[in-house]
Amino acid sequence: MDEVTFRDAFKAAIVEALTEDPRVFLMGEDVGHYGGCYAVSKGLLDKFGAQRIIDTPLSESGFVGAGIGAAVGGMRPIVEVMTVNFSLLALDQIINNAATLRHMSGGQISVPLVIRMACGAGKQLAAQHSHSFEGIYAHVPGLKVLYPGTIADARYMLKMALADPDPVIIFEHVMLYNQTGVLPETDNIAPMEKAVIRKTGTDLSIITWGGCLYKAMQAAELLEAQGFNIEVVDLRCLRPLDRETIIDSVRRTHKALIVDESWKTAGMSAEISAILAEHALWYLDAPVRRVCGVEVPIPYPDHLEQACLPQVKQIVEVALQMLDSSNSSMGEVL
Amino acid sequence: MNNAVHDLNMPSFGADMAKGTLVEWLVKEGDNIKRGSVIAVIDTHKGAIDLDLFEDAIIEKLLLEEGQQVTVGTPIARLRSINSDSTIADNQQQSAQKPLDSTEPEITAPHISKEAQASSDFVLATPAARALAIKHQLSLQTLSADNNNKIITLAMVKAALEQIPSSPEQERTQGPQKDKAQQSKTGFDKNAMRLAISETVTRSKQQIPHYYLSQRLDITALEQYLQAHNASVSAELRILLAAPLLCAIARTLMKNKQLNGVYNNNTFFPSNTVNLANAINLRGGGLVMPVIRDAQTLTPALMMDLLKQQVARARNSSLRVSELTDGSCTVTSIGDRGAEKMFAVIYPPQVAIIALGSAHQQVMVVDGEVQIRSVIEASLAADHRVSDGHIGARLLYQLNQQLQKPEQLWNVEI
Numbered sequence: 094m095d096e097v098t099f100r101d102a103f104k105a106a107i108v109e110a111l112t113e114d115p116r117v118f119l120m121g122e123d124v125g126h127y128g129g130c131y132a133v134s135k136g137l138l139d140k141f142g143a144q145r146i147i148d149t150p151l152s153e154s155g156f157v158g159a160g161i162g163a164a165v166g167g168m169r170p171i172v173e174v175m176t177v178n179f180s181l182l183a184l185d186q187i188i189n190n191a192a193t194l195r196h197m198s199g200g201q202i203s204v205p206l207v208i209r210m211a212c213g214a215g216k217q218l219a220a221q222h223s224h225s226f227e228g229i230y231a232h233v234p235g236l237k238v239l240y241p242g243t244i245a246d247a248r249y250m251l252k253m254a255l256a257d258p259d260p261v262i263i264f265e266h267v268m269l270y271n272q273t274g275v276l277p278e279t280d281n282i283a284p285m286e287k288a289v290i291r292k293t294g295t296d297l298s299i300i301t302w303g304g305c306l307y308k309a310m311q312a313a314e315l316l317e318a319q320g321f322n323i324e325v326v327d328l329r330c331l332r333p334l335d336r337e338t339i340i341d342s343v344r345r346t347h348k349a350l351i352v353d354e355s356w357k358t359a360g361m362s363a364e365i366s367a368i369l370a371e372h373a374l375w376y377l378d379a380p381v382r383r384v385c386g387v388e389v390p391i392p393y394p395d396h397l398e399q400a401c402l403p404q405v406k407q408i409v410e411v412a413l414q415m416l417d418s419s420n421s422s423m424g425e426v427l
Numbered sequence: 428m429n430n431a432v433h434d435l436n437m438p439s440f441g442a443d444m445a446k447g448t449l450v451e452w453l454v455k456e457g458d459n460i461k462r463g464s465v466i467a468v469i470d471t472h473k474g475a476i477d478l479d480l481f482e483d484a485i486i487e488k489l490l491l492e493e494g495q496q497v498t499v500g501t502p503i504a505r506l507r508s509i510n511s512d513s514t515i516a517d518n519q520q521q522s523a524q525k526p527l528d529s530t531e532p533e534i535t536a537p538h539i540s541k542e543a544q545a546s547s548d549f550v551l552a553t554p555a556a557r558a559l560a561i562k563h564q565l566s567l568q569t570l571s572a573d574n575n576n577k578i579i580t581l582a583m584v585k586a587a588l589e590q591i592p593s594s595p596e597q598e599r600t601q602g603p604q605k606d607k608a609q610q611s612k613t614g615f616d617k618n619a620m621r622l623a624i625s626e627t628v629t630r631s632k633q634q635i636p637h638y639y640l641s642q643r644l645d646i647t648a649l650e651q652y653l654q655a656h657n658a659s660v661s662a663e664l665r666i667l668l669a670a671p672l673l674c675a676i677a678r679t680l681m682k683n684k685q686l687n688g689v690y691n692n693n694t695f696f697p698s699n700t701v702n703l704a705n706a707i708n709l710r711g712g713g714l715v716m717p718v719i720r721d722a723q724t725l726t727p728a729l730m731m732d733l734l735k736q737q738v739a740r741a742r743n744s745s746l747r748v749s750e751l752t753d754g755s756c757t758v759t760s761i762g763d764r765g766a767e768k769m770f771a772v773i774y775p776p777q778v779a780i781i782a783l784g785s786a787h788q789q790v791m792v793v794d795g796e797v798q799i800r801s802v803i804e805a806s807l808a809a810d811h812r813v814s815d816g817h818i819g820a821r822l823l824y825q826l827n828q829q830l831q832k833p834e835q836l837w838n839v840e841i
Contacts, residue, residue, distance in 0.1 A: 347555050347581060378555040378581040 096273040099247045103133050103209075103265060106251035107171060111141050114169055117255065118145040120156055121173030121209075130175050131211055131270050157183035157208065161191050161260075164206040169255050177212035177226045177264065191260040192235030203258040207251065213266040213304045213354055214398055220390035223267075223398075225355035227303070228364070230262050231331035237261040237286070238332040242306030244274030245282050246329060253285040266304030288335035290342065294324035297412055298342040300365055301352040302328040305403055309352050312408035321416055331361060339365060340372045347378035348415050352403050357385040379415045384408050432487060434502035438478065440471060440751035443627035446564065447471050448496040449503060458486045459509070465747065467503075479747045483509040498564055552579035559584045620713040628772045635690075635773050636811040642823035644803045644830055646672075646786060652833035668786060670731040671836045672803075673758060675829045676781055677701040677722035678836075680756055683822045685814035686779040686807075687755045695778065695813045704754030704774065705734070707741045708762075715741045716757060716774065717750040727836055761785050768804040778810035779819075 097105075110117045119134060125148040128135030138146040149156035153174060160172035174180045180187070187208070194202045214223035231238045237259060241247045247269070254261035283289050291306065292313055299309045306327050313323035326342050328335065343349045349369055353362040362383045369381055387401040437447045448470040460466055465477040466486070484506040491503045550567035552560065556579045560567055565587055570579050573587070649671060657665040680687040680701045688697040703722040707715050717737040719730070740746045754774070760783040761769045771782040784804040791800045805826065807819045829835070 347553075375554045375558045378553045 095275075097244065097276050098271055098273050099244060099265075099269040100131065100133055100271065102244050102248035102274075102276060103251075103270075104135075104137075106248050107134065107137065108140075110169075110171065110251060110255055111137070111145060114255070116167065116169040117171060118147060118163075118168065119171045119173065120147040120149055120160060122149055122151055122156075122175050124148060124173050129173065131265075131267065133265075133270070134173070153179050153182035154186055157186040158190070160206050160208070161186060161194075161204055164191075164204045164260075165194065165202055170206055171251075171255070172206065172208045174208060174210045176218075176222045176224075177210045178221050178224050180208070180210055180226070187230070187236070187260070187262075188233050192233050195259060196235060204260045205255070205258050206260045207254045208260070208262045210262065210264055211267050212264050213268060214386075214391045214402055215268040215304075217393055217395055217398060218267075219393040223391040225304075225353075225386065227264050227331050228353075228355055228360040231334070231361060231364075233332070235259065236332060237330065238264070239285055239330050240264040240266075240303035241329065242266075242269070242301075242303045242327055243291075244272075245277050248276055249280040249282045250285055250329075252280065257285075264303055268304055269307075272307070283329070286330045286333055286335060288326055288328045288330070288338040290324060290338065291327045292323065292325040294322040295346060296322045296324075296416060297348040297350060298324045298326055298339075298346045299350050299352060299408065299412070300326045300328065300339060300342070302331065302361075303354075305352045305354050308403060308405050308408060311405045312412065315405070315409050316412055316416075319413075321412070323412065334364070334368075336368055336372070339368060343369055343373045344376040347376055349373075349377070349381045350408070350412055350415060351381065351383045351385075352408055353383065353385045354403055355386055356388045357383055358388060360385070382411050382415055384411055432505060432507050434490075435480075435504045435506050437469070437497050437499050437501045437503050438748045438752060439499040440476060440748065443623040444471055444499060446496055446498050449491045449493055451493055452489055454486050454489075456486050456489055460484055460486060463749075469748070476751065477745055477747045479749050480506075481749065482506075485509065496564070498561070550579065553581065555581045556584045559588075563588055624714060627774065631772050631775050635775065635778075637773060637808045638811045638816055638819065639770050639806060639808050640816060640819045640823055641768065641770075641804060641806040642820075642827060643789075644805050644823075644827050645791070645800050646803055646830055647800045649830050649833040650786075650801050656837075664728070666727050666731045667734075669760065670734060671727040671833060672783065672830075673703060673705065673719065673722060673734075674725055674727050674730050674836050675826060676758055677703050677719075677725070679822055679826045679829055681723045682825060683818060685818050686809055686822055688778060688813075689755065689776040690778050690810060690813060691776050698755035700755070702753050702755045704757040704777070705737065706757060706759035707738055709742060715746060715751070716754060717741055717746055718752065718754045720753075726838075756780070758783065768806060770806050771808050773808055773810060778813045780808050782806045782808070 107119060111119070119137065123130055124134045125138040125143065125146045134146060157172055157174070160170040163170045174183065191204045191206055194204050212227070213225055216223070227238055227240055230236055237254070237257060239250050239254060239261060241250050241263070247265075250263065254263055291310060294313070299313060301309045306325070309325050313325050316323045324342055324346055326339060328339075351362040351365050353360060355361065357363065362385055366381045366383065369377065384403045384407055386403065389401060391401055392398050450468040450470045452467050454460060454466045460480050460483065462481060462483050463479055465479050467478040469476050469478050487505040487507050489504050491497065497503065550571045552567050552570075557567065559581060560570060560579070563584075565584060567579060570583055570587055571577075574583050646668070650668070653666060653668065653671065684697040685695070687701055688695055690696070700721050701723045703719045704716040705719060707717065709715060717740070719725070719733055719737070722730070725733070737746070737750060740750070754777060756777055757771075757774050757780045759769070759771050759780060763785055765785045767784045767787060769782040769784050771780040773780050782805070784806075786801055786803050788799050789802045791798055791802070793800065805823060807823055809819045
């Protein structure tokens with residue numbers, strides 16, 4: 094079967110939504126004539142027309158707010174924010190309006206809005222276009238936060254997000270767009286709020302999501318070659334978080350390694366560590382470890398940018414320390 | 428908190444008991460059990476003990492299999508309480524029994540700061556390793572020593588478990604189980620009991636700063652009163668000297684709270700009743716200390732009944748759990764043909780023990796005249812952390828005074 098890119102998968106999902114539901118439209122900076130900053134919507138303006146593929150001014154607060162209004166008015170908007178860094182300009186709309194209206198209206202108002210955001214580092218776009226802020230959005234009640242890391246999720250999660258009556262944010266890691274994979278024939282993926290165990294194992298659980306999933310899978314394979322049996326948990330949805338799957342996995346493997354491209358301090362990896370401390374402490378056979386982004390703004394030069402990001406080699410090294418039965422390295426953690 | 432469903436834990440029959448083996452279940456899941464019914468037989472170094480319930484309850488689940496040995500405080504069954512608020516305090520007490528052996532960390536080991544870690548003998552182990560070690564009663568100290576003081580991991584505990592030749596379950600499948608139950612029921616493990624006594628008295632002498640006082644008790648009046656009483660009743664209702672003596676001691680203890688209670692974690696907890704532990708020698712060696720609850724409320728006749736029953740049960744190893752827990756002070760007697768004077772070792776966590784020498788006749792000066800009187804030399808050993816000599820002296824003085832008015836002992840004032 095032919096392989097497709099993540100870009101193709103994201104695009105096919107949008108085309109399907111536009112085709113099947115007249116309430117759906119796409120709105121954002123350069124999504125029309127330019128075809129999208131990462132070319133996800135290339136050709137859609139010709140196909141669906143300017144009424145449904147709308148180029149907006151460079152005003153995140155304005156067009157995200159317009160998307161909220163349209164959603165409240167009965168439409169099913171897909172709003173594209175060029176990168177997660179720019180979404181900070183729309184934080185007021187997302188957190189103060191989209192996330193709160195159902196609550197503040199006593200359940201009368203739904204905001205069935207989907208916001209797509211490119212995010213993550215690796216393309217030398219420097220500190221203002223490369224960050225990972227999914228942890229910030231996962232902090233906010235009223236939002237749902239999806240982060241597809243497989244080709245099937247890239248293709249089929251949008252449909253689930255549009256069907257949801259509440260605002261859903263979908264993160265698209267920039268390093269995934271050109272990666273390829275075989276698309277399953279059916280849309281039979283797990284519900285969007287469930288974490289999925291991508292590889293089962295008995296010795297250690299790597300917990301990750303989105304743009305780090307493929308790195309975790311590669312690390313697991315390398316560790317497998319050394320005789321270790323590694324489990325990989327793909328969170329897929331960061332809010333609501335599927336705690337049960339995380340806890341269940343670690344209770345079986347007794348070791349948890351969290352891989353998170355964003356900063357360690359007060360982020361998703363900290364939340365997951367806390368969940369394990371609360372619910373799986375007596376099952377842990379090693380301190381929880383985290384491989385995260387270095388705590389600096391993402392640098393421009395390629396070698397510095399790469400040095401800031403979780404790498405397969407690093408994941409393998411930390412996992413080996415945790416798997417070392419003589420626990421000679423455990424003292425360093427204490 | 429909902430007390431309706433709660434765990435029944437392996438009880439402790441005293442400070443010298445760390446583990447117990449469930450020999451036999453006498454009930455099954457779903458049974459409706461009345462307070463006081465015997466539900467299981469538990470084997471300790473003191474022999475087989477009947478475990479009786481402190482409350483009316485339904486057996487929700489049996490958590491141990493017959494033949495399994497567990498640490499004191501480990502849940503052995505899940506109960507559902509039936510009604511009655513008055514039993515809640517009791518059943519909490521029965522459920523709340525925690526492991527006494529300080530070398531076994533509790534499953535809820537709190538987080539420990541670096542400073543605390545350095546100053547205590549906290550063994551570093553991963554939580555999973557700690558949990559497994561506790562489940563199988565492996566000592567973390569030993570594991571740590573066997574592994575060059577490294578942090579204990581699950582793998583080390585598993586390796587240690589594989590080295591243990593046969594688990595209780597395996598033993599059970601090897602031999603006929605009924606025989607084992609019978610065997611346990613017929614006696615106690617003499618060596619284990621000696622070892623336990625040795626550990627307890629060593630700990631007591633090392634940790635409790637004892638002080639000792641001795642007082643001659645004039646029991647002439649009591650003997651005369653008793654003779655008159657015994658002459659007026661049929662043989663089976665006759666009362667031995669021990670019964671009114673214990674009554675007198677219990678009532679005097681009520682007036683001296685600092686000698687009646689337990690000392691735990693640097694704090695003394697006075698008891699609001701006298702649960703008098705009565706040391707009984709077993710044929711073939713060994714000691715048990717069944718507890719007479721609320722002893723200050725008993726008449727000599729009731730006390731005599733209880734003593735007869737308890738001695739009989741102690742000697743054929745059918746004491747009940749409720750008879751062996753919660754002692755607040757101990758009395759030990761040397762017996763008729765024993766020494767005149769005895770000094771005893773406090774049974775932790777209690778804070779005092781009264782030792783009675785043999786009754787004998789002695790020349791005494793009474794009201795300026797030389798008389799022959801019946802006397803007992805009583806001694807008190809008490810914990811100096813909790814009380815001082817004058818408190819102890821007061822107890823012995825009051826005890827002697829009490830014995831001069833034996834008729835009062837036959838009246839119960841509550």
